[in-house]
Amino acid sequence: MEKDNLIKYVTYLADNNLILGHRLSEWCGHGPVLEQDIALANIALDLIGQSRMYYQYAAELTGGDTTEDTLAYLRVEREYLNILLAERPNGDFGVTMARQFIYDSYHFYFLQELVKSTDTRLSQIAEKSIKEVAYHKRYSSEWLIRLGDGTEESHRRMQAGIDELWKYADEPLIPATWETPLIQQGIAPNPATIKHQIDSFRSSSMHAATLSFPKDVVAQSGGKNGMHTEYLGHLLTELQYVQRAYPGLEW
């Protein structure tokens, strides 16, 4: 039981990064300018690289025939535990930056705590990831400010991105039933300890960007229990296509 919780938790962390990384990779070849096309692909690769470290750990914990590849490519939609934010479509560049800002502002402070995890493997993965994520946070918050405090149109689009996605912002801070025991054991960070830092970073960035927090938001959750939006299934058909069409293919 205890091990099941840990496997779910590690898989959840992997899924967040894989799904968001895949979404970002959809920009490849479609970025607004060459420089941003490469920047988004870099972040996508960082996140997918981080997801591999978690999947490898989850596969070791699971044992048997499970590998990082079977976890990434051969599960069905309901078995993915990622937060809903990660699977949301790219929209325009403003929506993508809103999604990234919301994720990075959580991800960075989360990793700062995960470094202190009593699970040494998770602590090492966090240590390795945090420099990359520090850059992601800098990148997305600067774009938030640039576009929010830019032209009339860029402000409108940035605000629209925030308005569309804010309801998904705090899902990672709501513990799943399998997460609570891990928080008590000091394996998983306690959301209560990072919420303040996240909120204050988000507030100061939003203020600098002259953006406003949407009102009357009905928070959405469910991803941690495998309950997803209509977008994940479509994403997975593309992500899993090669392994489903040619099982076991290697190259």
Next chain:
Amino acid sequence: MKKNVWPLYEVFIRSKNGLSHKHAGSIHAADADMAIENARDVYTRRQEGVSLWVVLSSEIIASNPEESDELFDPATDKIYRHPTFYDLPEELNHM
């Protein structure tokens, strides 16, 4: 027309401490801060460097190609200006 085009910056990378910055290429960016980030994302993905310079391309003053003859040709027959007639100590790595 011009107002929607980001200016061009030239990118210089120091590959490791002790060496000088070398021209790597150019990128477009809205301002200096973005230029550093774009240069980082485009030119240092494979551990190319430890330090970056960016400079507005329009600020670079170049020699005139039409004056190449008078500027550079006189050096071609002055082999004695090369430090190849000395024995260098082995510790000097970057001459």
